[in-house]
Every structure is written in structure tokens, then in C-alpha cells.
Amino acid sequence: MQDHRPTPEQMLARLQTEGDEDSAASRRGKLKIFFGYAAGVGKTYAMLKEAQRLKSEGRDVVVGYVEPHGRQETETLVEGLEHVPLRQINYRGAVLKEFNLDAALSRQPEIILVDELAHTNAPQSVHSKRWQDVEELLQAGIDVYSTCNVQHVESLNDVVAKISGVIVRETVPDDVFRRADELSIIDIAPEDLLARLKEGKVYVPAQAERALERFFRKENLFALRELALRRVTERVHADVETARHGRGGNDVWPTGETLLVCVGPSPSSASVVRSAKRLANAIQAELVAVHIENASTQQLSPEARNRLVNHLRLAERLGAETVTLAGDDLVTETLALARRKNVTKIVIGKSESPRRWFRKRASITDRLIQDSGEIDIYVIRGKADSDSVEGNDPRTQAASAFVGSRPLEWLGTIAILGLAISLAWLLDWLGASQANIVMAFLLGVVCVALKYRRVHAVFASMSAVLLFDIFFTTPYYTVVVDDAQYLVTFVVMISVGLIVTALTSRLRETLWQTQRNTRQTEALYQLGRKLSGINGQQFLAAEAERAISELFQVQAIILLPEDGVLRPVLHRDASFAANPSELAVARWAFKHETIAGRGTDTLTASQATYLPLLSPAGSMGVLAIQAEDVGPLFIPESRRVLEAYASQLALALERDRLAIEGQEAMSAVEREQIRNTLLASVSHDLRTPLAVISGASSSMLHANTRLDAATQRDLLETIHEESERLSRLVENLLRLTQLSYGSVEVKKDWFPVEELLGSALGRLEHFLATRDVQIEFDPSMLMTHCDSVLMEQVFINLLENACRYSPSGTAIEIRGRQKGKRTILEIADHGSGISEEDQERVFEKFQRGEQSITDSRGVGLGLAICKAVMDAHGGKISVSNAESGGAVFRLELVADAMPPTADETSDDTTDNKPIGDTPS
């Protein structure tokens, strides 16, 4: 018993998967597949029967799509079930009826029937395959019933093709089957099926004959049936295993084996991948597909590239984990990966690469077997898919590359050989030895090897030997040689040539690899470094757009959610991404955190490709890429870099968001603190005048007959003064609130300072009654560019402050001067001044000077407001002490333009005649 107890790690893993299941169970619907070995076995019929039964039980069953095939029985069964209206698509003149995913999602039934899981959707649909629609329905928590035939199972696809001779293009990934909650086999004897077929119950008669001939042969049906039954048995076995292991079970794949398959551009690779998948299924192993990028794969033709990409995607569809590695040596890299991933078996296709003219190394297969150690190697003869073979033979490609593709390189090779022979002649003429002449040719070969590809170098080596033989050995101008010694020279010459060639090309491959890696790393590093220094979504997006556009030669646009709506961050209107249908694709990619759009499986009709920007916190936005040809973007290497860029950007965006949230949290805390301090100190300052007012007025009310007229007047004056003070305080509070919330709009205009000061003095008339205010301006018409209401407030506060902190009756001096665009104003009092350490602090909120002479009241908001107003104007406020004592507040405002002069504004010079001269 002890042995079977799960380890803590296993328990933890199980807890996690259980947790996932629990939370997913509330969302994810269940998939039931009615599985048959051929059309006509009655899958749709069985599905509809089940649906009718469920409906009679009162369940919410609707028909999403049922292929009637014109069969009477199915049509009767469909009756009485609710249908989700089909989508009609006009495609090349024909009207196609398709399952309507959006309608189904908005209908949100409990169970939906969607026939023909393997169906390929019409272009312009959301997904290219119906099983993807089903996947989305399941994610939306809707149970789905669907049907499928054995020939549509991806990993069995080629086996079926072999049995029946019919290649089925519509396939469903194995993973969909593996994750189906229920697999219901619909089986009838092949004889009965053939009979039904003849009765016309399966296809409409015209189609039946053709189908009969090609597919419905008895032996075919037997084989397919066996295949289907085996598949279901495997599934049942897996279910039993899982159930048996139950608590303490390891995983869905109890053998814990991992199988690795090597994927290449060769057309046969697809069938190798499928075989590997079948093997993996049989031994219940996980499958890893690996592709090794190196210099030679980099030189692949576009078709071969596409094949490679397709093979990797096929592996993905089959549920394999795909890995692309960069490395010079396929064998070493593959084995290293295999050891990292605890691979037990490696599947490789028989090497079909063109035989090289010289091969120093053993074939890849041989070396794999040699170096694999404890890992099993399965060598499979891959069979090319019939559709991809045509014109894609690597040999013909190599040949075409040899002749046509790079004529310039051949010309260059010949030119170098020409130079070599000229040099040889020169040496010969100079009387140099034969050995030196050979050196001239070898020099030529080395040059070719350095400059061009291996094939050129090999050609150059051979030519060099031939030329040497013809022109420099006796008898001249024949290939025949007198001296057998020369044969040794030739052999050495060609050997040296080939060795040099091999060495240089390997060197170049390594160099290329390093360069490429360096370039990518460098580019990524640069982007990362730049992004980390940028704040703000807009700027991040702009930088990323620039970098990606530059590197991939595409138009890149970043879309980010703004108030929940995904939008292009920049070039809002001009871009393709502003198009509503494109936005819909972007939204899909964002929501499902999956790549979508052109070149993918989803929403392929769109103009651009959409990559979600994924960070640990989820989708941050979408990267839209538009290019003439999106093919190159899906080369594993490019895609990897692109994805790295996307995730760099996503991380940067997340960092930015977190920073902003942090700041907001900080300022929220600060605001809270300010509010608290404000409440505490304001309540005191509000209460004092209120107490005076209510006290004075109540005594008037209660005792007015007993109070003499002078006392009454005194009380009334107090009330009036206090209410004015209160009014100023409230005004300051309001202003400060507005300023600190940024809701004040600064409306700047030119004002004579005198006027602003005048209205401030006017409002403080009572307060300043005992003061002598001396004003001195230079020039006398001192203009300043500011917001009059705010600046008036500054003057009021400064004047009030000056009064409060200087003895009653002393003068207040106001000086002003202008220097170009700069206006400087000083308000000086004759109080005791401000201590140096206080000179900075007085402008902070709720600071009050040490000793107020006239009274101790005032919140100390006044100077904070002055500071806020000056800040809002881009001006400065400071305080210092005058030599004679007393504080000097200094305001400095800088205008955007030169102030208008008095002359300029007196524009009516023509009628500028003084009126006094012309008495009427």
C-alpha cells in the first residue's frame, strides 16, 4: 500500500487539476461525439433520436446544424426541434448555408446539435473548421452533440487513405477526440450498410453510384469498421485506466512516456508525423515534434518553407508539443532536447535528402542511432501526401537551384577561376614550379569556397584540377598526362579543395547561426531596453510598432482596450485596423488569447493577422500585422521572434498599467490624507467665525431693547466682518479643491496688473482700511498674461497674508517690473519676516507662519493656493526677507509672447485728437 501512496507533488498536481476542472466545469460544456466508420451508419439519426428523448425529458435542446442528405427518416426526426437559424453566405455566386455560431452563442441553449464535426466552414466564417466552432460552444458552457466518421480523425487520415484510396481533406484533431466527454459508436454491419446504400437511404441516388465505386467497397468498409472500433476501444481502455488509477493516478497518460518526432520540409514528413501520433496513442505517450533550424533550412525554397510550417501545424493539431530549435547539428540538438524532455522514443523518417557527392559524415539516422544511448529510434518510411508531391521533389528543386536560381554566383565562380588561371600562367611565364602553379589554383578554390556556396566550391575544385591537367601538364591541351606523379598531384589537389570547401561552409554556417542569433538577441534586447524606459501606453505602442514594422517589413498596429473597447492606439482612423470587421477579428484574438486572422485557422478572410499580447495577467492588447505576404511570418523562426516581441510588449504594457495603478493608489492615499487634515483644520477655522456670528446675533435677538445703539452697531459690524472672513475662507477652500483636482481651466489673457490689483484691493477694502498700500510699477502700464480670476485670488491672499503678519498701520509695498516676456511682482510687508527653514514650507498646504500678529486664525490655505495658481500658470512664487525686515513675496510670470504696449493698443491714432481741443 505504501508504494501506491501519491507523492505530495502528485497530490498537489491533482488538486490543481481538480480545481481547474471544478472551475472549468461550471463553464465548459460537454462534448458527445456520435462516431461511425462511414457515412450512412446512422450517426445523425442516433443523435436526433437522443435529442428527441432529451427534449421529451424537458431539456433545452436545439439544432445548430443537421445535414439532412435528403433522407426521409432524419427529416422526420428533426421536426419539432428548435433550430438556430442558419447563416447564408454568398460565395462565388452560390449561396452556402452554414452553422451560425454567433446565433447559437446568443441563444445559449443547454444542448446543441452540430452535425459533421469535420466540416470545413465557408470562407469569411469565424473559424475555418467546424470543430473550432464546437470548441467555442463548449467554452461558452453549452453541451454539444456532434457526429464524425473515422476517416476524419487526423492521425488516422493517411491510414484511411491507404485503405480506401480516397484522400479525405476534412480532418479533426485527435485532441478534440481525446477531450470529448463521451464517444458513442454507431455501428452496423457493412452488409447492412451496403444494402441501405442501394435502397438510397444514404446518399441521393446520383451520388450513390460514384460513392459506391470509390469508397463503399465491402473490404474497405471492413477495414474502416475495424479502425473505428479499435479507436473506440483505445478510448474505453484509457477511460478504464484513468478510472482505475483514480486517486493517486499519474496522468491521463499513465505510461509517462514521451515520444519525439523529427519534422522537416520533406513532403513525406507529414506521414511520419501521423505515424508517430498513432504510435504515441498506442503506447499512450505524449508527443513532441521538433524542428531544427540551421543554415541549410534557412536556404529553403518558399514552397519547402510552407511545407515545413504545415507539418509543424499538423503536429500541433495532432496534439503534439512543437519545438523549434536553432542549431548547427541536427543530431546533437535533437538528442539534447530528447534528454531534456525525458524522451524515450524518437521517430524519424528515412532520410530522403539528395545524396551529396561527398559525405564525410554518417547519415543523420545512423548517427542518431549511434548516439541515442538508451533512447529507442524508430525509422519510418514516410509516404508523401499525393497532393504535395507534385513538383515539390527536393531533387528537382536542388536541380533548379543548381541551374537557374543564382547565375551571378556561377559567373563569379568562373571569373575567380579565370583569375586563378591567369595567375597560374603568369607564374608559369615567370618560371615558377608546378607546385606554385597548383597553389594558384588552390587559392582560387579557397576564394570560391569563401565567397559562394558549397556547390560552387566543389565545381571550382574539379575545374581547377581539370584546368591544371589541360593547360599545365604535358602533353598540353589534353587530359592525358605523361607522368603518373601528376595523378597524386590531382588527388591531393582535389582533396585539399574539398576539405577547404567543407571547412569553409561549416564555418559559414556557424557564423550565420551566430550572427542570426546575435541579431535577434540584440533586436530583442534593444526593444526590451527601449520599452522598459518608456512610460505610457501610447509611447510603448508607438515604439513597438516602429520596431516590428522595421524588422519584419510589415505594417504593425497595436490595439489596446480603452474603457473596455479595443482600439488602435495610434493612427486611429487611417489604418486598416479601424475597419469594423477587422476590429471584430482583433476582439476575437483578444478575448480568446489566440492568434487569429490571415494565415491562421480562425477568421482567415481578414486583411491582417492578429496576435494577442499575452502577459501573466492575461491579454493586454492585440498586435495587428498587415503584409503583402504573411507566409514568411509563420516560419517558425520569425514567428518565435514575433511572439517574443509581442510578449515583451505585453510585459511592458502590464508594467505600465501596474505603475499607473500604483500611482493612483498612492495619490488616493495622499488625497485621503489631505482630506483628513483639511477637515480637521477647516472645521476649526469655520467654527470660529460662525461662533462669533451666532453669538453676536443671538445677543441682539435676546437683548436688543437693553443694548444701546452703539453696542448694537458694534455687534452688527462684528457679524458683518466675520461673515466676510467666512466668505473668503470658503472661496479659498473651493478654489483649492478645484485646483488640486485639476478642474480649473486657466484662461489666460493680457491684463494690466494695476487692474487685477485694483479689484483685489477693492474686495479687501474693509480689511485694508488702516493700511497704506504703495504701488510702484515699471513700466507704469504693466501688462501680465494670466487668468484674471485666479490671479486676483493670488493678490487677495498675499495682501491678506501681508496684513496678518505685519503690525497694524504699517505700509504694504507692491513693486512690479517687466523684462521682455517676464513679469516680476513683489509684495512686501513690514512684519518680522519668515525664518529660512519656513520659506519653503509656507507654500505647503496647512502651513501657518510661526506667529501671526493680528490673530491666530487662518488655515494656511492662502499661500498653497498662490503656489497652485502660479504652477498652473507655469510661473514661480518665492519668499525672502527684506533687509529692513519683513517678508517679500515674489511672483514671476513668463508670457508666451511679448506684452502688447500701450501705443499698440491705442490704434485709433487717426482720431487721437484730444477732445479738449475741439470744443463743440
Place this chain on the structure above:
Amino acid sequence: MTENLSERRLIAVIEDEPPIRKFLRASLGAEGYRVSEADTVQSGLRMITQEPPDLIVLDLGLPDGDGKALIAEIRQWSTVPIIVVSAHDQEREKIAALDAGADDYLTKPFGIGELLARLRVAIRHHNKSSSGSETVSQIYHHGPVRIELDSRRVFLDNVEVRLTKKEFDLLALLARNAGRVMTHRNLLKEIWGPHSTHENHYLRVFVANLRKKLETEPARPKLIITEQGVGYRLAESEDFA
């Protein structure tokens, strides 16, 4: 008594704060005015159609609607003087109300003296324009300043002051509307024509020049009062004050 009542002017107060209504009722009553009260736009409109008042005091911040819309509505059929009451930091509101046809404004908190002065000026100007005759005195007096509108002469302490044509036009316009606020836009339009492209600061410079010529202490003006953010007001002629 009834005769007396009918002679007393009727002031309609449209204000939603009961304490302010109470204070206005008491103060205006003491000054010999009759007061009718309403607390919403709707009831105010009903009230002034039932018994047309001689002047309306209107709070701009009523709960059930926009005071400016009410002014515009009244102006369609009546020239009754309207004085709006608003908070201090609502310059834009004040200008909008004046543009909509209000005659003057008061900023809360205001003293009764201020209110009575506004009422007096508004009613006087209304009577003047409704009687249609320019029988108003052609002489303006304030402190040491005397303006003779018909002869276009200005005196300070009985010494003639030389003004440019535009300066005089501006001063004369203010004097004809003495005691009343004139918005910047209004003044610019009247003096420089409706299509004037001048900025407000031209006006300010003119005013500053006028003050230099006429005020004893230009920085503490007694004659041309600044209504910050709104416009200017010439002090009332002492013949009336």
C-alpha cells in the same frame, strides 16, 4: 392704504433658499418694496405672468431648471429688469445670463446696500428706455469727476481732462449706463463696431488709461469699477446716489 400699495414697486424674488428669501423679504419690505416669492423656475414663471413685477431677482442655481432659459423666455415678451444672483466663481454663468438678457448681477454673499443700488439703477434705466425720451441728465457727477455728455467734455476738479475720441466714447457709454455692469463684449461691440477683432486687452488698456487720467488712485479705482472676469461698471452718478 390700497393706493399706497399700488404705488409701491413689486419685486419678484425667484430663489430656492428660504433664508435668503426671508432676508430679502425683510430688507426689501423695509425699503418700501412689495415682494412676491417663488422657489422654482416653473412657479416663478407663473407668478410673474399673474402679476407682472417691476423687477425680478433671480437665483441662477434653481433646482428645476436653467435660470438662463428663464431669462430668455421672459425676454420674449417683457423688458422687465432682471438681476441675477450667483456664486463667486461662476464668471461664465454670469456672462451667459447677461447675454441672455439679464440687466445686472450680484455675487453671493452680497450686502443689502449693494442689492438696493442695483435695483435702483436697473429700475431707473428701465424707465428711461421705456419712456423713450432721452430726458436723462446729460451731466454725470462722481467725486471730483464731471462728465458733460452733450458737449463731450470731462472735468476733474473742474479742470478739463483731455481724452481721445475712443476714450471719451467709452467713458460716455459707461456713463449712460452708470451703475450697471457692462460686459467686455458689449463694450467692444459698442465702441469698435460689431465686427471688431480686438482682444479684450485693448479695452483694458483703454480703461487703464482712463483711470490714470480720472482716478485719484488708479490702483484703487472709485470711478471705473472692475467686475473681474465680466466687465466694468461706472459708479453711479452722485445726482442719484
